[in-house]
Amino acid sequence: MKARKILIIEDEPEIRLILEMCLQHSGCFDTILACDGLEGIEMAREEAPDLILIDAVMPRLDGYATCRILKQDTELKDIPVIFLTAKTDRREIKRAIRAGACGYLPKPFDPLQLANQIDRIAEGAESP
Amino acid sequence: MSSDEMQSVEKQPPVTIADLSQECMEVFERLTIIGDLLEISEAIASGKELSYALQMVAERAAKSVDAEITAVGLIDWKPRELHYVQSYGRLADRVTGSRIPLTESVRKLVKKSGEPVVINDAAADSRIPQDLVAEWGLHSLLVVPMKIRKKVIGVLAAANGLGKPFAVRDLRVFETIANHGAVAVAHAELHARARHALSDLEAEKMKIEAVLTQLGDGVVVADSQGRIIMMNAAAERIVELPSTEGCGRGILEVFPKTYRGEVHSVIKHLQQSNPKDGLFWEQNVALLDGKTVRVNMRPVFLKNGAFVGTASVMQDITEHVELDEAKSEFISTVAHELRTPLTALKGSLGLTLGGAAGEVEPRLRELMGIAQNNCDRLIRLVDDMLDVAKIESGHLSLDLQVVSIKDRVARAVNQMRELASERQVKLAARTMGRPRSVVCDGDRIEQVVTNLLANAIRFAPAGSTVDIVVSQVHGYVKVNVTDRGPGIPTGEQKKVFEKFYQVSGQSWARDGGSGLGLAISKAIVEQHGGKIGLRSTEGKGSTFFFLLPVPGEEALLSNGRDD
Numbered sequence: 001m002k003a004r005k006i007l008i009i010e011d012e013p014e015i016r017l018i019l020e021m022c023l024q025h026s027g028c029f030d031t032i033l034a035c036d037g038l039e040g041i042e043m044a045r046e047e048a049p050d051l052i053l054i055d056a057v058m059p060r061l062d063g064y065a066t067c068r069i070l071k072q073d074t075e076l077k078d079i080p081v082i083f084l085t086a087k088t089d090r091r092e093i094k095r096a097i098r099a100g101a102c103g104y105l106p107k108p109f110d111p112l113q114l115a116n117q118i119d120r121i122a123e124g125a126e127s128p
Numbered sequence: 129m130s131s132d133e134m135q136s137v138e139k140q141p142p143v144t145i146a147d148l149s150q151e152c153m154e155v156f157e158r159l160t161i162i163g164d165l166l167e168i169s170e171a172i173a174s175g176k177e178l179s180y181a182l183q184m185v186a187e188r189a190a191k192s193v194d195a196e197i198t199a200v201g202l203i204d205w206k207p208r209e210l211h212y213v214q215s216y217g218r219l220a221d222r223v224t225g226s227r228i229p230l231t232e233s234v235r236k237l238v239k240k241s242g243e244p245v246v247i248n249d250a251a252a253d254s255r256i257p258q259d260l261v262a263e264w265g266l267h268s269l270l271v272v273p274m275k276i277r278k279k280v281i282g283v284l285a286a287a288n289g290l291g292k293p294f295a296v297r298d299l300r301v302f303e304t305i306a307n308h309g310a311v312a313v314a315h316a317e318l319h320a321r322a323r324h325a326l327s328d329l330e331a332e333k334m335k336i337e338a339v340l341t342q343l344g345d346g347v348v349v350a351d352s353q354g355r356i357i358m359m360n361a362a363a364e365r366i367v368e369l370p371s372t373e374g375c376g377r378g379i380l381e382v383f384p385k386t387y388r389g390e391v392h393s394v395i396k397h398l399q400q401s402n403p404k405d406g407l408f409w410e411q412n413v414a415l416l417d418g419k420t421v422r423v424n425m426r427p428v429f430l431k432n433g434a435f436v437g438t439a440s441v442m443q444d445i446t447e448h449v450e451l452d453e454a455k456s457e458f459i460s461t462v463a464h465e466l467r468t469p470l471t472a473l474k475g476s477l478g479l480t481l482g483g484a485a486g487e488v489e490p491r492l493r494e495l496m497g498i499a500q501n502n503c504d505r506l507i508r509l510v511d512d513m514l515d516v517a518k519i520e521s522g523h524l525s526l527d528l529q530v531v532s533i534k535d536r537v538a539r540a541v542n543q544m545r546e547l548a549s550e551r552q553v554k555l556a557a558r559t560m561g562r563p564r565s566v567v568c569d570g571d572r573i574e575q576v577v578t579n580l581l582a583n584a585i586r587f588a589p590a591g592s593t594v595d596i597v598v599s600q601v602h603g604y605v606k607v608n609v610t611d612r613g614p615g616i617p618t619g620e621q622k623k624v625f626e627k628f629y630q631v632s633g634q635s636w637a638r639d640g641g642s643g644l645g646l647a648i649s650k651a652i653v654e655q656h657g658g659k660i661g662l663r664s665t666e667g668k669g670s671t672f673f674f675l676l677p678v679p680g681e682e683a684l685l686s687n688g689r690d691d
Contacts, residue, residue, distance in 0.1 A: 012468060018475035025484040057464055086467035087460050090527055108471040108507055111478035
């Protein structure tokens, strides 16, 4: 199976590195990285990833706003967006879903399970 | 004219001038009497002092029987005296205000049959206090009781000196005047009572107004037409409308436009409700100036059940709401700030141990394993502490759905299988009867079951079984988790639901628990209206259980089914 291209939008460099390593280690994903929402949108346009993993809380443009912009873009709106969030209250989760996310992963995550979890959410999004 | 009548006229004796003038005199006299009585009646009705009416009674009574002295005496029961409150004629100065003890003989005289008494030789009558007879020079006496609703309240008395006896036939007018006197007294009493009641009411009204003014909460009262009839100072402040302008307006005007439709239908509902229903409306209302007000509107009914309007209490909860939001935001931020470094830590350890950075030699693996376990423990502790913070600040919100407890228990059991097999503990789940669906927060209930299972596995001896039973008990679904561990001493059983409580000699810390699981579980179950508890025998094991109420069919239908 061909590795899918996943765009990781995360402002914390250490978490970004760990996410990158987790997903590459799984062998299922090729990763591209952005350090905030604005860069993420630009990169999504350039790279046309299969999936986007986005942090909820970021400076400049946060995950929710970024997701809304992605979902309004006719070329990008079909790319599944998965939220990564340390705020796991229902309010935050509902906010993510309203912004157009197809699912969310809580922080901290199990680094060895992350790829699997992303797969499961993405599959769910593709076969509603 | 018929012949019969002709005959009867013929039989009448002839009418003389003397007869006619006699008759005229009598008519004239009767007119005078009627005039007197009318004057007394007017005095009574005019609302003037009682003494004025009674003075007139005494005066007209004297005239009617040609008496030297008349007096109105009222019975005073406290010192048991007859109190002459008004008198007329000779000795009036001395008689008015005098009191004679209500001895048995006097009482007999006054009360006996309620009939008038005529005594024409007072000195020979034992019923009359003889000292008065001598002092006032009394010879003839006429005493008529004054009655209100058949009860004797006093007398109208007339007296004459020697040589002026009273004739029994004179009494009709005298009695009528006495009755008028009684009416005057009754009228005055009624007046006094009404005045009292009125001043009591006014005092009460002032008290209520004072309380309402002092109240921090706004109070708005509207009549059955929805017009404001009263609003207190706090209400004026809250809705920024002086009561002088507010009163008479529709109650709807107090609310921002977006709420008016709802309030209108609420008032209709309250109007049609029954006092026994205890129906009321409570709602947080966001006012246009940014204030948030908690409104509690209740119908007001009279004793006979008639709806007379609504009373609304408005509590300014702006600060409360802001504080609430700040607290909620704080908890959320703390969660984020604590979880971000833990994410980096867990990620690094997991990747290293997973071989993402190359082979890990055994000694290093062992040490990193310790770091990983403790990192996980820290994560659980943060999760649990955040839950406790939510519970204690009242922010634990439940996402209520129709849930099959059996399914949720099965999920929790699956989740805990790995831990159980590490400890060589078997998990045996079964159902008894047919447990019904429950309206609850499925994730939170799963959390409770997970907590109970984690506890049971922690204390279960290797090779033993932890039993999980889901059953239907009356109106509840019950979940039992039974271990065969060391059990909990009776004295400590209640305390295990406290935060960070350690049963003596058993450490949750050693086993990676946060010490908060049972406290959180208790709060979750109780917020669902359920109960949590345990039975334990030292040396034999413990059963932790919780019960969740099963709603009626209606509640299930209105929530839809997902099981």
